[in-house]
Amino acid sequence: MRFFREEDEMAGRHRTHRLAWISGAGVLAAVIAVVAVFADRYQGQEEKPAPAPTEASQTQPESAMSVVLATAESRTFEDRLEVAGSVLAERFALVSARIPGTLDDIFVDEGDYVEAGKTVLFQTDSVKLKNAVEIAKEQVRVAECAVAEKQALLEKTQIALSQAKTDLERYRDLNERNAIARQAVEHQQLQVESLEAEVRHIRTLIDLAKAQLEQAKLNLRIAEKDLADSAVKAPVSGRVSQRMKEPGEMAGAGTPVVRIDDLSRLEVSVFVPAEYYERIRPGKTIMRVRVGTVDLGEVPVTYKSPVVEPKLRTFQVKALIESTPPEVVPGCLADVTLVFDARQGVGVPSKAVLDRLGRSVVFTVVDGRAKMVPVSVGWEQDGFREVLSGIAAGQPVVVMGQSMLDDGDPVRVVDNQEGDQ
Template sequence: MKAIKIKNTVVFPLLAAMLFSGCGGKKDDDNILKELPPISVKTKAAEMCPFESRLSVQGNLEASESVTVSARIPGNLDAVFVDVGDEVKKGETRLFTVDPIELENVVLISERNVDMAKAQLLVAEASLKSAEASDKKATLDAERYARLREEDRVSANEYEQVIVARDSASAAVESARAGVAVAQEQIASAEASLIIARRNLSDATVLAPIDGTVNERFLDPGERVNPGTPVLTLTGRGSVKAMACLPAVYYGEIDAGSSEFRLLVDGIELGQFKIAAKTPAVDTRLRTFGIRGYVDHESAVPGKMATFEVIFETRQGISVPDDSVLVRRNRNIVFVNENNTAVERVVKTGFRSDGRTEITEGLSLGDEVVVEGQTQLFDGRKIRPVGR
C-alpha cells in the first residue's frame, strides 16, 4: 500500500482519513489537505450516450424452409442424381429415380389391358345386337302364333313353345346388355390402372420441390425403398430462422412484430432483426417461452448456435465508465474534478451496457469525472489530472 508523507510522518491513507475526520476540526483538516501532495488521476467528461435494457441468451439457427424428399413408390433406388451441397431448382432438377424399367413394363401391360377391354366391349356389343335381332324375331313369332291360336290352327303346346322362345330371347337381350356394361366397366378399370401406372412411372423420377441446397443424403443406388422412405433433405434458399428461449418473466415485454434482437454468430454481429413471433404460452416445466425471427445474412448458417441480445428499451443518458462509480457508505458515488480538487457526488444509476453506466441523478453533462485513480480519493483531496 502506498503511504502518504505529511511533515516527515508516514501515515497510511485510511489512518489519515481517520485523523482528518476525528482530530482538530475542519480548519485543521483543511490545513492537512492543503499539505498533501496532489494525486495523479485521469478524468473524462460525462457525455450523452445510448443505453439499452437487454437480455443475452443462446439460441439456434435453422433453415426457414427444409424438406425431406421421400420415395413415392416401392422399388429399388435406381439412381441418385445429386449429392450433399448441390444446388437444386424447383421442378427442374432431377433428384433420384426408382426402378423405372419395371414401371415402364407395367405401363405397357396396362395399355394392353385397355386394348383388350375395348375389344371385349366390341364383342359384347355385337352379342347384344344379335340378341336384339333374335328377340325381335321371337316377338313377331309370338304375335303370329297368338292369332293362329285364336283361330285354333295351332295347338296349345305349339303356342307355349313360341312364348317360351320369346321370353328366352328377351332374357338374352338383358344378358347381352349386362355384358356390354361389364365390358365398359372393364375398360374404365383398365384405363384407371393405366393412369396409375403412368403416374407411378412419373413418380419414379422425383424432381426438386423447392429451390435450395441438398443438406443430407440417406441412401445410395440399389437400396430398397417404400413409399415414404426418406432419400434426401433439402434446405431452402433465403432467410434463416433464428430461435431462442427466454425466461417466463419477460413474456409481457416481448411484442411480436416490433420487439427486436441483435444477433451474433461466432462473436460477429450480423445485425438487428425483428422478433416475428413468440410462443402462445409459457412452457410450464421449463418456465420459458420461445421467440423466432428471420435473418438474411451469409454468415447465418443453419445448424449454428448464436447469441441473441434481446432489446427491451433504448434511451439516451449521461454516461460514465463503469469503474468510475464507487460504492461507499452504501451509496453510489463518483468523484468530479472541480479546480483540481476531487469532489464526491452521490449519484443514482440506470442502465449498464458495454462498460458504461447511466447516471440518472447527481451528475451533469460535461462534468469532469475521475476515471482512473478514484479508489484512492476522498472528498476534497487535491488531484492532478493527466492524460485527459
C-alpha cells in the same frame, strides 16, 4: 580401610553438589542484573519528552492524489439480452422415396442447384414399375374386349328378340283364323319372354364389363403414377446440402435420401430462458444479428414458440433475414441481441460509480478538490452506467484513483479522457 575409603567418596560427592548450586546461583544473579539495566534505560526513554514540532513541519502542504477524469456523455441505453443462435434455412426439405424399393440412380450431388417440380433427384425400382404399367395396359385391353363382346351379344339377342316378336304377331293372326293351334302361340310367347330376359342379362353383363374396364383403367393410372413417383423431383428450389444414400441401397417413406435447403430466405433461431417469455412480442421486439464479421442489422422477431421446453426451460424465437450475403449460410453461429426497450440517458464509465455506505456515488473535481456526488443509477452496458440523477452530460467524473478519495481531498488531474471510453 574400607570404611575410610567410603567416607572419602561421600565427601567428594558433597563437594560436587555444592559447587553446582553455587554456579546456578551466580547465573541467576547475572540475568537479574541485566534485566534491571535494560528496564532503567527503557524507563528513561519513556520519561524523555517528545521533540517539539518545527515550523517547517507545521507549514508542509497536504499531498494531492493523482486522478484521471472522463466526461459524462449522453448515450442510448438498452434493456437487452445477448444470446447465441443459429442461421437456418426458412424452407428446407428432407426428400424420401415415395415408392419403396432399390435406388436405381441418384442424379444430383451435394452443392447442386435444383428447381422445384423440374429437377429429378433419384429413382427407385423403375424396371419393376414399368412392367407393372405394361400389365395394367393389357388388363385395360382385355376389359375393353369384354365390353365389346357383351355389346355384340346384346345386339345379336336384340335381333332375335325382334324376330320372335314378329313371329308371335303372325302366330296370333293365324290362331285367330284357326290356321295353327293355340299351343304354338303360347310357345312363341315364351320364346319372346326368354329373349327379353336374355337381353336384360346381357345388359347387366355389359355394365359389369364396363365397371371392370374402369377398374383396369384405374389400375393403369395407379401404375403410371407409381412409375412417375419413382422418379422423385425436387419439392423446393435450392441447393442439395446432404446426400444420405447411394445407388443400390434401399429407400422408403420416412428415410431421407437428400436434403435441400432454400438459401434465398434465411432465418435466425435462438433459445431464450423462460423468464423472458412475456417480454418478447413478435413484430415488435427487435433482434440485432451479427454473423462473424458480417453485421446483418436489426430485424423484428417473426416467431415465438407457443410453449416452453420443460426440460431446459427455454423457448424458441426466430427472425427472418432477407438479402443475406453469400458468406452467411445455414449452420452459421449468430451473435444475437434481443432489445426489449431503449432510452436516451447520461452515461459515465462503470468504474466511476462507487458504493459508499450503501449508496452509489461518483467523484468530480471542483477547484482542485474531490467532490463526492450521490447518484441514482440505471442500466449498464458496454462499460457505461446510466446515471438517472446527480450528474449531467458534460460533467467530468473521476475514473482512476477514485477508490482512495474522500469528499474534499485535494487532487491533481493527470489526464482527462474526452469521451474515449
